[in-house]
Structures are given as structure tokens and as C-alpha cells.
Amino acid sequence: MTASLLQVTDLQAWYGESHVLHGVNLTVAQGEMICILGRNGMGKTTTLRTIMGLLRKRSGQITFDGQDMMRAPLHRVAHAGLGFVPEERGIFATLSVEENLTLPPIVAPGGMSIDEIYDLFPNLAERRKSPGTKLSGGEQQMLAMARILRTGAKCILLDEPTEGLAPVIIQRIGEVLVQLKSRGMTVVLVEQNFRFASKVADRFYLMDHGRMIADFPVSDLTANMELLNKELGI
Amino acid sequence: MTMIFGIPLQAFMGQLLIGLINGSFYALLSLGLAVIFGLLRVINFAHGAQYMLGAFAALLLAMYGGVSYWVALLLAPVIVGLTAAVVEKTMLSRLYKLDHLYGLLFTFGLALVIEGTFRYFFGASGKPYPAPSALSGASNLGFMVLPNYRGWVVVASLAVCIATWALIERTKLGAYLRAATENPSLVQAFGINVPLLLTLTYALGAGLAAFAGVLAAPIYQVSPLMGSNIIIVVFAVVVVGGMGSIMGAIVTGYLLGIAEGLTKVFYPEASNIVIFVIMAIVLILRPAGLFGKDV
Numbered sequence: 430m431t432a433s434l435l436q437v438t439d440l441q442a443w444y445g446e447s448h449v450l451h452g453v454n455l456t457v458a459q460g461e462m463i464c465i466l467g468r469n470g471m472g473k474t475t476t477l478r479t480i481m482g483l484l485r486k487r488s489g490q491i492t493f494d495g496q497d498m499m500r501a502p503l504h505r506v507a508h509a510g511l512g513f514v515p516e517e518r519g520i521f522a523t524l525s526v527e528e529n530l531t532l533p534p535i536v537a538p539g540g541m542s543i544d545e546i547y548d549l550f551p552n553l554a555e556r557r558k559s560p561g562t563k564l565s566g567g568e569q570q571m572l573a574m575a576r577i578l579r580t581g582a583k584c585i586l587l588d589e590p591t592e593g594l595a596p597v598i599i600q601r602i603g604e605v606l607v608q609l610k611s612r613g614m615t616v617v618l619v620e621q622n623f624r625f626a627s628k629v630a631d632r633f634y635l636m637d638h639g640r641m642i643a644d645f646p647v648s649d650l651t652a653n654m655e656l657l658n659k660e661l662g663i
Numbered sequence: 664m665t666m667i668f669g670i671p672l673q674a675f676m677g678q679l680l681i682g683l684i685n686g687s688f689y690a691l692l693s694l695g696l697a698v699i700f701g702l703l704r705v706i707n708f709a710h711g712a713q714y715m716l717g718a719f720a721a722l723l724l725a726m727y728g729g730v731s732y733w734v735a736l737l738l739a740p741v742i743v744g745l746t747a748a749v750v751e752k753t754m755l756s757r758l759y760k761l762d763h764l765y766g767l768l769f770t771f772g773l774a775l776v777i778e779g780t781f782r783y784f785f786g787a788s789g790k791p792y793p794a795p796s797a798l799s800g801a802s803n804l805g806f807m808v809l810p811n812y813r814g815w816v817v818v819a820s821l822a823v824c825i826a827t828w829a830l831i832e833r834t835k836l837g838a839y840l841r842a843a844t845e846n847p848s849l850v851q852a853f854g855i856n857v858p859l860l861l862t863l864t865y866a867l868g869a870g871l872a873a874f875a876g877v878l879a880a881p882i883y884q885v886s887p888l889m890g891s892n893i894i895i896v897v898f899a900v901v902v903v904g905g906m907g908s909i910m911g912a913i914v915t916g917y918l919l920g921i922a923e924g925l926t927k928v929f930y931p932e933a934s935n936i937v938i939f940v941i942m943a944i945v946l947i948l949r950p951a952g953l954f955g956k957d958v
Binding site: 481503515521522524528532534536580 | 835838839841842844845846848849850851853854857858
């Protein structure tokens with residue numbers, strides 16, 4: 430295994446007085462796609478938001494690409510190479526599709542050009558002048574992902590990209606993820622859609638009440654089905 | 664004599680022009696308030712004081728530095744903008760975490776301190792500030808005589824309003840600003856320095872107020888209370904236009920200025936309250952303002 434790109438050790442986080450992460454440990458290698466599974470309210474989204482620095486009441490260690498992310502102010506995190514696609518997608522209504530796409534600053538060379546992105550997502554090219562939130566849910570999800578691909582981020586934190594979308598769109602997102610993987614992108618995926626995740630991820634973390642309770646590669650998936658059934662109710 | 668609605672054309676056009684000039688100041692000031700409120704969620708009660716500071720900056724620069732009107736028109740907004748940036752960075756920015764009421768109270772207190780200080784040193788009476796010689800005199804437009812300086816005020820205010828609108832709606836910096844108005848923490852997570860953006864925005868809003876102050880100096884004279892006289896009307900303009908709406912602030916500023924001017928022609932007794940009557944009607948029919956989005 431290559432050196433880890435993202436290393437999270439004993440991460441704790443609080444929403445006000447409420448203690449939500451109870452010592453999360455997570456390691457992601459360069460070019461790896463991991464998926465965090467778990468029921469609603471177990472801390473998956475919180476884990477991503479805490480790594481990103483959006484949740485500041487936290488303790489533990491987060492190292493990304495050799496840098497200590499616990500000390501970085503929120504607007505420096507992206508410049509280290511971490512890109513974030515939030516669960517609610519975060520498309521801006523007062524910005525056009527193209528303005529949404531070019532909003533995040535380029536943080537490193539090697540990101541996709543606008544033309545490459547429009548080749549990958551032809552729908553976005555057609556509607557580049559429309560307000561961002563006039564797009565369909567699927568198109569908004571594509572835009573939220575495309576926007577990070579442009580920045581040259583080394584690692585994408587992707588929160589429930591398939592939520593509320595039609596099967597044909599989910600398949601399209603799966604294809605895009607496979608393409609990203611072939612370009613060497615590192616992905617931390619949070620998913621409820623287990624079938625979808627099992628097709629794209631290299632490794633799984635299972636989360637329960639604010640900590641990771643299991644960690645296994647995709648090859649051990651069948652061996653862990655009983656645990657997954659019990660934890661996820663699938 | 665040509666008549667319009669039973670009023671001599673000259674009187675009608677004269678009041679229309681006064682309305683347009685007042686509207687120019689309303690538009691510039693409410694634009695700055697709307698820009699600040701949009702991003703900072705602070706109702707900037709110091710806006711009138713910043714307008715007054717702009718006028719005083721021009722006056723003091725002329726008295727002690729011999730600085731001309733044209734240089735002051737650029738320099739005064741920069742000085743007031745920089746001062747506002749320092750105030751935002753060292754004081755106002757500490758209040759964002761708290762209830763929005765604290766920002767309002769702080770800027771209100773700041774306005775009292777600034778105005779009180781200037782009253783102490785300069786008294787309450789107005790000081791004359793001469794219009795630049797290039798704009799002295801008047802032009803005969805055929806139907807009325809237009810003082811050149813007043814024509815310039817309308818043109819300059821319109822140009823600055825359009826430029827500010829274009830900055831916000833058409834540039835990259837404006838896109839950051841609009842996005843940060845919607846979701847500041849996500850914009851910051853994308854790697855944009857939002858605290859800096861907030862400082863720049865406050866400075867921009869204060870700079871616009873100072874620009875209006877310099878424009879106003881030759882017309883209304885320079886006095887420590889000039890800001891508190893106009894700011895109440897400007898708040899009414901912002902309420903009518905819709906909080907945080909850039910275009911709304913500009914258009915409503917001119918429209919209400921004209922409405923006020925025309926009321927002076929048709930029913931002078933109501934001219935001081937017409938803006939507040941319109942505000943009350945708008946609040947009843949469209950609480951979010953003419954251009955505001957329903958929350």
C-alpha cells in the first residue's frame with residue numbers, strides 16, 4: 430500500500446454541547462476510493478464536515494498530504510487539495526451554471542479544463558447561462574462534482590451523491606466516479622445506497638454512533654454481509 | 664406658458680430635477696446599505712456618519728491641503744473606506760457570531776460617537792464647500808434652466824450605481840460576493856478568504872457613502888448632522904426596495920426621490936412624509952419589498 434494521503438486519528442467533534450464524533454480513525458491512500466457506510470445520524474456527514482474544517486469544535490489529528498489540517502483556517506483547507514461536495518450540493522441560485530463552475534479557485538495544476546468538464550457533462554454546457562438552481566437535481570449533482578474537478582484538488586469528499594436521484598442518473602454518476610479513479614483521484618464517499626457504493630469503492634468503513642466499527646476491502650464484502658445486514662438493515 | 668397637469672412646466676421640471684438629485688443620493692446610500700446588509704447581515708447605522716465623513720474629508724482636504732474637488736471625489740471614499748476596513752477588522756467582525764442586533768447597536772453607537780466628535784470640533788452649523796469652477800453656472804435646456812453641478816450629480820451617481828451593479832453582477836469578485844451572501848461557509852470551504860471579502864464589502868459600502876457625501880457637499884453644505892438627516896429616509900428606501908437587493912436599492916432610490924419631488928408640486932404638505940407613506944403601503948402589500956425575494 431502506498432503512503433496515506435489522508436490520515437484521521439481519534440477525531441472527536443461537537444455540535445454545541447452535543448458530542449457527535451467519538452474518536453474516528455480513517456486512512457485513505459493516494460488514488461483510493463473509500464466509502465463510509467452507516468445508518469442516518471451515525472456521523473458520516475459530520476465526519477466529512479469536520480475533516481473539511483466546517484465544524485470547528487473538534488479534537489484529534491487530521492493530516493492531509495503531510496500537512497496538519499487541524500491548524501488550517503477554513504479557507505486554507507481547499508488550498509491543501511481537499512475538495513468538498515456537500516450533501517445538499519450547495520449550488521448558488523444567484524450564480525449562473527458557469528459562475529458556479531468557476532467559483533472555487535484553482536488550488537493546484539492538473540485539474541480538468543472547462544472544455545473537458547463540458548465534454549464529461551454535456552448538459553452543463555447547454556445550460557451554462559442558466560441560474561444554477563434551475564438545473565434538475567441530477568444536473569446540480571454533476572455541477573457540484575464538476576466544480577471541484579476543475580480546481581485540481583487531490584481528494585474529493587463526496588457526500589451522498591446519489592441521494593434522491595433517478596437510477597439512470599445514478600449510473601451516470603457511477604461512470605464519472607470510475608473515470609475519476611482512472612485519473613488517480615482520491616475519493617472519500619459517504620453513501621446510503623449500498624448497491625451503488627459496492628460497484629465503485631475500493632474499501633469500506635462502517636460507522637456507528639460516531640466511530641468506525643469495521644473496515645474491509647471490497648474483496649471481503651461477501652464475508653461481511655451479515656454485519657452489514659445487521660447494521661444497515663439491507 | 665406650457666402647462667402639465669395644471670402646473671407650469673417650469674415648476675414641474677424643477678421639482679422633478681430636485682427629486683432626481685435627492686434620488687441620486689438615496690440611490691448611492693441605499694446601494695451601499697444593501698451591499699453591506701447582503702453579505703454582512705449588518706444594518707449599518709453608521710452609514711449616515713460615513714456619508715458625513717466623506718463630505719468632511721473633502722472639506723478638510725481642501726482647507727488644509729488645497730486638494731481640489733475632483734481629487735477629493737476619489738480620495739475621500741478611499742480614506743473613509745480604509746477607516747471602515749479598520750473598524751470592520753478590529754470591531755465589527757467580532758460581532759458576527761452574535762445576534763444581528765449587536766451589529767446594529769454597534770454601528771448605531773459608532774455613528775453617535777463620530778457625529779458627536781465632529782459636532783464638538785466643528786459645531787452644528789453647515790460649512791460651505793464650493794462647487795468646482797468647471798461646473799459653475801447653468802445651462803438653458805429650453806424648458807428649464809439646469810445648474811451644471813446638479814446635472815453632474817445625477818450623471819455621476821448614475822455612473823457609480825451602474826458600475827457597482829456591474830461589479831457585483833458581472834465580475835468574478837461579484838460572483839464571490841453573491842455566493843458568500845448565500846452560503847458563506849461553503850464559499851470559504853472552497854478556499855475563498857471570506858473574512859477578507861467581508862472587510863472589502865464594508866469598505867466598499869462606506870466608500871459609496873463617502874462618495875455621496877462629497878457629491879452632496881456643494882449642494883447641502885457640510886455639517887456633522889447631514890448624515891442623520893438623510894439616513895432615515897434612506898432606510899425607508901431600502902425597506903421599500905427590499906433588503907439586500909442591489910438593483911432594488913438603486914431603482915427605488917431614484918423613484919422615491921422623484922416621488923418626493925413631484926409631491927412637492929401637487930401637494931406640498933405631504934412631501935416630507937410621502938416616502939414613509941409609500942413604505943407603509945409596500946410593507947402591507949409586499950413585506951419583502953418591491954425587489955426583495957420572499958423569505
